[in-house]
Amino acid sequence: MSEAGKLPEQCETKDDVRAEIDRIDRLLVALFAERHQYVSRMAELKKDPHEAYDAARIDAVIAKTRARAAELDLDEDQAEEIWRTLIDWNVNYEKGIIRARQSRSKD
Numbered sequence: 001m002s003e004a005g006k007l008p009e010q011c012e013t014k015d016d017v018r019a020e021i022d023r024i025d026r027l028l029v030a031l032f033a034e035r036h037q038y039v040s041r042m043a044e045l046k047k048d049p050h051e052a053y054d055a056a057r058i059d060a061v062i063a064k065t066r067a068r069a070a071e072l073d074l075d076e077d078q079a080e081e082i083w084r085t086l087i088d089w090n091v092n093y094e095k096g097i098i099r100a101r102q103s104r105s106k107d
Helices: 014-045 055-071 076-106
Strands: none
């Protein structure tokens, strides 16, 4: 999935930097789309909307995210905020899918 790009220090203009940010954004969107497929599958496997929120799992994911951010010299608080937003969205998405499935099965 990786596209070759310039290293930051190889960028000589703002346009060079913007092109690399755009390249990375394309990769991030593709990764989020791939991740979303797994979230959708998880929603199919869960039986109750309450299963969508797993505090222990969320804490573990956040801890791993913070550790990985630190390894990569990325602000840990920033990484956590991004992941908590992503997780919150996923929890709500899963709950909605599960509730919709339950509603259809009652009809």
